[in-house]
Amino acid sequence: MTGTTPLSPGAFALPVAILVLIVLMVLPIPTLMLDAFFVLNIAFSIAILMVAMNAAKPLDFSSFPSVLLFATLLRLALNVASTRIVLVGGHNGSGAAGKVIESFGEFLIGGNFAVGLFVFMILLIINMVVITKGAGRVSEVSARFTLDALPGKQMAIDADIAAGLMTAEEAKARRAEVATEADFYGAMDGASKFVKGDAIAALLILAVNIIAGFCLGMISHGLTAAEAAQHYITLAVGDALVAQVPSLLLSIAAAAIVTRVTDKSDLAGQIGGQFADPRSWLPVALVLGGLGVIPAMPQSIFLPAAAGAFWLYFVLRRRAARPEPVAETIEPAKPEALTIEDVSDHTLVTVELGYGLVHLVDEARGSSLVARITGVRKQLSQEFGFVVPQFRLRDSLQMAPNDYRITIGGTPVGGGQILSDQVLAIDTGDVMPQHGIHGTPTTDPSFGCPALWIAPGERDQAVAEGFLTVDPGTVVATHLNQLLRQRGPELLGPEEVRAIVDSLRERSPGVIEAITPEPLSLAALTRLLRALMADGITLAHPGPVMSSIALALQHTQEFDALIDRVRADLGAWLVGRICPPDAKLPVITLDAALESAVLGGMRDPATGQPIIEPDCAQMIGMRIGQICAEAAEGRSPALIVQPPARRALADLLRARAPSCLVLSITELPPTQPIEVVAVIGETEPAPQLASATPEVLAA
Structure with missing residues (x-):
């Protein structure tokens, strides 16, 4: 039998809430409870609006379509409950339906039901015609574009995996995000119809309350037409306004979500940051000041507004010119405080760049060298079977401006010269001798193919002529990959071997116990694995390699004979x-x-x-x-x-x-x-x- 996981108390919250909504629609409730639910509805709508405005991207509020559904159901259930109370006790006066409806009917519209009708109709037009219709159109277009872009996004993820820029776990999370994004916009396309239907339902409910109130007041309770209008229409309009205010808030929240552009800050921060440019406020001050000096204009309003805009321009300009604050003051290094860290470089692989190539590591300028080198490290780690030590990028004033050099343990193993503002067009053998591409002749440092440095604007023409075009960052990353692929044993050290051993110890402890620390120490095992890698045996699948070593150790511990026995055991793999x-x-x-x-x-x-x-x-x-x-x-x-x-x-x-x-x-x-x-x-x-x-x- 399999055990079942006990449900948490929060798992019952949603079913209980739905049952409460059904109770509100079916059973009569006291006016005090109705007032409490009206206040809860308004608070819930304000909370939804705040969450929508604070979301950095639409998917941060991915439950919004479902929340919108339940908020709409709550408001409709309250409409049904309030309609029952209005029609049953409306002849008793404006306080028959509770304090909230009475306040909206008396205070907001001054007891004049005609004014209340016009206010309700205006709110309904704003909600349904302006906000809801616009949000629905944006949702429809966003859903269509998101679904159309879904195959391209999936192909981009596959390309990043093939290039080593993304791990399998990162790709899985990215695919889940893309699928969630498509589901979200598809759900929002349908959820926007809830708001539109709710606005229509509010209009119909108001008409039902008015007509039924007239009939019941004059027929059942003997009221005159004026008395019935005063009692029932005032209550009906108050009820409609109580429901329309939360509906308007939810419509604004839906529009804010579907028109949201992904950013690192919330909506208020994004808008505030984009309005913080002082150049935007000086023209505002000048235009308002110009209007204020016209004799027919109210100078007492325009001129203070112009002064406020100019003051805002002055403050923002002074803030923009202010230098960035320094987080902390670094004490100058004392000569006597020299440590081994100051004179030693513990990085195994280093890529040195001339000062003319330093901008290639600036991601703010769109350079992808750091990301590509990280991808090279991930790809080599997958091929070799161990985590390749981190690479280091640094500038070198001893090199020519456009030169780069790759070192392993401080020893140069390769390098070249690149033109950072141009594109390398490589002739892989498919280019006709009479091509029309002109550039600086050179040789591809990775494969030795003839190549040309050309302007970025000629890239499309070069591709049409049969050239393979790559940017300078790709040239360095490809050369690094080519050099390190041939030097895998040099990247394998005792720490990497220890990590492999520790990982296998959890899965195959018997195999590891037969190898290390006896009869092979960590240094001896590192030497053996380096020799096997030099012979073409990678550690991408360390289990069979370690098993072969354990079996070979039962016959000999002599180094060369041990390698021969391991290779013989792995002959089918070779x-x-x-x-x-x-x-x-x-x-x-x-x-x-x-x-x-x-x-x-x-x-x-x-x-x-x-x-x-x-x-x-x-x-x-x-x-x-x-x-x-x-x-x-x-x-x-x-x-x-x-x-x-x-x-x-x-x-x-x-x-x-x-x-x-x-x-x-x-x-x-x-x-x-x-x-x-x-x-x-x-x-x-x-x-x-x-x-x-x-x-x-x-x-």
Whole structure:
């Protein structure tokens, strides 16, 4: 059995309120209770208006359509209850329907029912013809535009996710907000009809009260026509005015909600901030002053008003010229207070900008460099499987104005020069030689493609000519992404490994206990995971990687042998990265004589790995690079070698043919079908390795 959650007391509030409304419509109530409900209705309407005006955006009051429905039902229920009391006891005088109706009938209209009728009709016209009709039209157009824009907003969210500018949780919240916005405006389109129907109902109820009061007063109670009019029409008009005032307040609240523009402040703050410009009040003062000097005009009104407008202009102008207050005074640093924080930079990745590019980080000017770099960090974190340390953006006076530089641990790894007021048009191979785009020739720093710096106004023409156009912020972010993607192991430190271990400890405590702190310390595990990342094994799914490490530790703790065993266990995953399921894996092999020459040659005394002679390394790299370049898209080949030669050849091809996966025979799954596309050294004579001199290159 599943337990049920007990309902809170607040869950019964709405059903009880609806039952009270039904009771008001059906059962007679005392006049004292009717007065209390009238006051409650007015207070409720004022509260709704205040909430609508204080909302920063329409969705901050997303329950408004439902609130409007219940407020309308409350007012109609009170109309029914008051109509019953007016018709039953109206012959007794103006106090028969309670103090509130009597006050509205006597004080507001002076006891003259004709004046009350005209006042009611004017309020009804203002409510139904002006406010309600305008709000209904705005609601209808807003609902239509919101629904039409819904697919585009969903596509924009998908694009932000693909660019790494938004996490899955942020996208889920944004989609929910977009759906709520569409539902809100659709509901407001229908809820505006409540206000219009309420105004019509008020007119009909007034007519019923007047006609029925005449009939009952003269027929049932023997009143004259004048007495019946004085009693019943006064009460009916007072009742109508009591209901019309809250209705007018709700109409204003509905109009304020649907005409609201999203802003960080409420409606009063938004209007006040936009009227705080002193330039708006000087013309007001001059016009009022000009009208005030006309002899026929009342100078006693126009001239003080002109003086007030000029005083407001003077105050706002002085406030605008006042400097921003300083929150606190910072004491100058004392020379003897120098700390390690003043001389150390603890940020791993730093993007340095020349002073001519500093404005690229100013979000107030529409620059998106900070957001794009944050997106790069999120994307790399998802690919690598650990949270990449935060990046740092800073200016450097030692650099040229338009230069930027990317450093890891203080060591420059890349950089370039950009023109911040122009757009980079990149030729990706689709541009005709006779294009009409003119600009400053350059090279795309990320991929080495020829490019032009062009004016922003020529962007559309460049796209039509086949160029790929990107803004300067995107150039820096893309270059940063390209450089860091190749240096994932350098970004993995002990703290990142500790976070991975702590996360897995909650899900697979047995696996973690078999790895660390014994037999592998945190430093040893970090070194191992770095080596696996350098071999192409990411930590996006750390569970299988850690399980393979735990199994490999049962056989050996020697570093290289441990890596080989983990790779052999994850061989199916390595192959699956480049070969679809049930497809043949394109394979390159070394000729038996060439492979024997590599294994039988000199070895590095520090690592014991084979040292490939330079001419042989150049031949293998060029041949495999040529094969990879000629391979069809999605058909990247893999080099299959003996286990002792895998690491040396992988180091060789990492720089010369990075798309070629190097696997040992033990890492190839037994069930994986293969297709040998080339045998390196089959036709080329194997170089003589026995006479290698000490001046050789370690691959």
